[in-house]
Every structure is written in C-alpha cells, then in structure tokens.
Amino acid sequence: MRHAKRRSTLLTVAALLLATGFVTPGTSAAADEGGGYVTTLHRAVASLPVDQEHNDGYKRSSFKHWTDEDKDGCPTRSEVLQEESLAAVTTGPGCKVTGGRWLSYYDGQEISDVRKLDIDHLVPLLESWGSGAWSWSADRRERYANDLGDSRALVAVSAQQNRSKGGKDPAEWLPAAEGARCRYVSEWTAVKLRWGLSADPGEHGMLKQLAAACPDDQLKVILAAPGGQEGP
Numbered sequence: 001m002r003h004a005k006r007r008s009t010l011l012t013v014a015a016l017l018l019a020t021g022f023v024t025p026g027t028s029a030a031a032d033e034g035g036g037y038v039t040t041l042h043r044a045v046a047s048l049p050v051d052q053e054h055n056d057g058y059k060r061s062s063f064k065h066w067t068d069e070d071k072d073g074c075p076t077r078s079e080v081l082q083e084e085s086l087a088a089v090t091t092g093p094g095c096k097v098t099g100g101r102w103l104s105y106y107d108g109q110e111i112s113d114v115r116k117l118d119i120d121h122l123v124p125l126l127e128s129w130g131s132g133a134w135s136w137s138a139d140r141r142e143r144y145a146n147d148l149g150d151s152r153a154l155v156a157v158s159a160q161q162n163r164s165k166g167g168k169d170p171a172e173w174l175p176a177a178e179g180a181r182c183r184y185v186s187e188w189t190a191v192k193l194r195w196g197l198s199a200d201p202g203e204h205g206m207l208k209q210l211a212a213a214c215p216d217d218q219l220k221v222i223l224a225a226p227g228g229q230e231g232p
Contacts, residue, residue: 034223041182044189044219045211051198053130063125064138065145076146076154077119084156086110104158105183106165106175111158118162120155121145122184123191126167131197140227150194150222152187169199171206182214193221 039047066075074082074095082089085100092098102111111117121128125145133141147153165173175184185207192199199207 034225036220036222039219039221040216041186041189041211041214041219042216044193044221045185045204045207048189048192048204048207049196049198050201050204051131053200054132054134055126055130057134058126058129060125062129062138062141063133063145064142065125066119067142067146069143069146069148076148079148080119080154080156081114081117083151102156104156104161105180106157106161106177108177108180109158116159117156118159120157120162120165122153122155122187123195123197124165124167127169128195128197131192131199132195133197137227143224144195147224149224150191153191153194155187169203169206170210171202174210181210185210185214186217186219190219190221193223195224 066077068075070079078091078095078097081097081100081102082091085097085102087101089097090099097114100112100114102114102117103109104111104117106120123131125133128144133144136144144153161176170185170188174181189207189211191197
C-alpha cells in the first residue's frame with residue numbers, strides 16, 4: 001500500500017537519525033533529506049535570514065507540481081489527502097481520492113467532500129520565489145512544489161481558506177482560527193528554514209511578534225537535500 005510504504009520509509013530514516021543523536025523522537029525525514037536539527041520557536045524565528053523579496057519573473061508554471069515524485073502511481077495531491085485523512089480514503093482511477101474525512105486546521109472545519117479541499121503550499125509558491133526560489137534550478141523548484149519529506153510543507157485545508165491566503169505571508173494573512181496561529185507560525189518558520197528561504201523585513205517582524213505570544217516550544221527543522229542553486 002502506498003501510504004504504509006511511505007510511512008515505513010520515514011520511520012526507518014527517523015530511527016537511524018535518532019540512533020546517531022541527530023534528531024529527537026517524532027521527526028520524520030525522507031531518505032534523501034539533508035539532515036536536520038532541533039531548536040526552539042523563538043530561536044528559529046530569530047535565525048531566519050532577512051532580505052527584500054525578489055518577485056520579478058514569477059510564474060506559477062516555474063514550479064512543476066502535483067507530480068508523482070516517488071513513482072508509486074499517486075500524484076502529490078493524492079499522497080497528501082491520503083496521509084492527512086482522519087478516515088480510510090476511497091480512490092478512483094489514477095489514484096484520485098474520492099472520499100475521506102479531513103480537518104482543515106486553518107479554520108477548524110471538518111470536511112468530507114474532497115471537492116471542498118485544497119492542498120496548500122504552507123509557504124506559497126509566490127512567496128518561495130521571492131524568498132530565494134527565483135535562483136533555484138527547475139528540479140529544485142519541482143521538489144519544493146511536491147515536498148513529501150516534511151509533513152508541514154503541504155497541508156489539506158478548506159478551499160476558502162487557501163484561496164483567501166493566496167501568495168500572502170503572515171504579515172498579510174493568518175488562519176481564521178486564532179488557536180491555529182502558533183502552529184502556523186511554527187510550521188511557516190520550519191519550512192522556510194528547511195529550504196533556506198529568507199523573510200522580508202515586514203514578514204520577519206510579524207513572525208517575531210506572533211511567536212512572542214506563543215510557547216517557546218521545541219522545533220524540529222528537517223533540511224531539504226542540497227543542490228539545485230543554479231538559477232531560473
């Protein structure tokens with residue numbers, strides 16, 4: 001089964017990393033990941049590189065997404081839906097998910113109609129481009145757009161929340177559910193550090209302000225495999 005195979009692989013790698021003392025329990029990492037480390041939320045936010053955004057030249061088509069990265073017959077969208085469903089999923093031809101039950105943590109909605117769900121790039125493609133992905137190779141951008149190596153990178157949420165968010169950063173948009181915001185800030189920061197992305201000054205200021213109101217919990221950063229810094 002695709003789902004079980006992916007979880008087994010992640011658990012095996014996490015166990016190896018734990019055995020070497022590199023990460024703590026609860027971390028998952030794909031076999032080709034670039035390592036990782038443990039920090040705290042406040043330190044993680046403070047460590048984000050700060051730079052102006054570089055949005056010139058952005059095209060969504062620069063990120064080839066919803067591909068079948070692991071060649072198991074299921075595109076990335078289906079993989080995420082299967083991974084995050086709270087109930088057994090049903091699938092149709094081409095591994096298209098047709099049924100299940102999901103919790104959209106951005107607004108607290110429980111959703112059973114898959115047509116009302118989007119898969120959100122937690123750090124949007126536009127935001128990633130302006131924060132450093134403009135300098136990446138096409139291959140690295142494709143890996144970013146289909147990132148199954150860190151469960152925080154892609155998330156099933158209500159279509160309404162995803163579309164209201166668009167390409168905005170936390171200085172411009174936050175989840176409707178106030179109780180979700182500390183999680184959102186933590187995951188946003190983890191994904192940015194994973195891929196070596198910068199934060200613009202306004203974004204960084206807002207992240208620090210939001211994080212200051214959150215518990216300074218442990219944060220695991222799983223680094224993406226290096227390579228692909230070759231330019232657009």
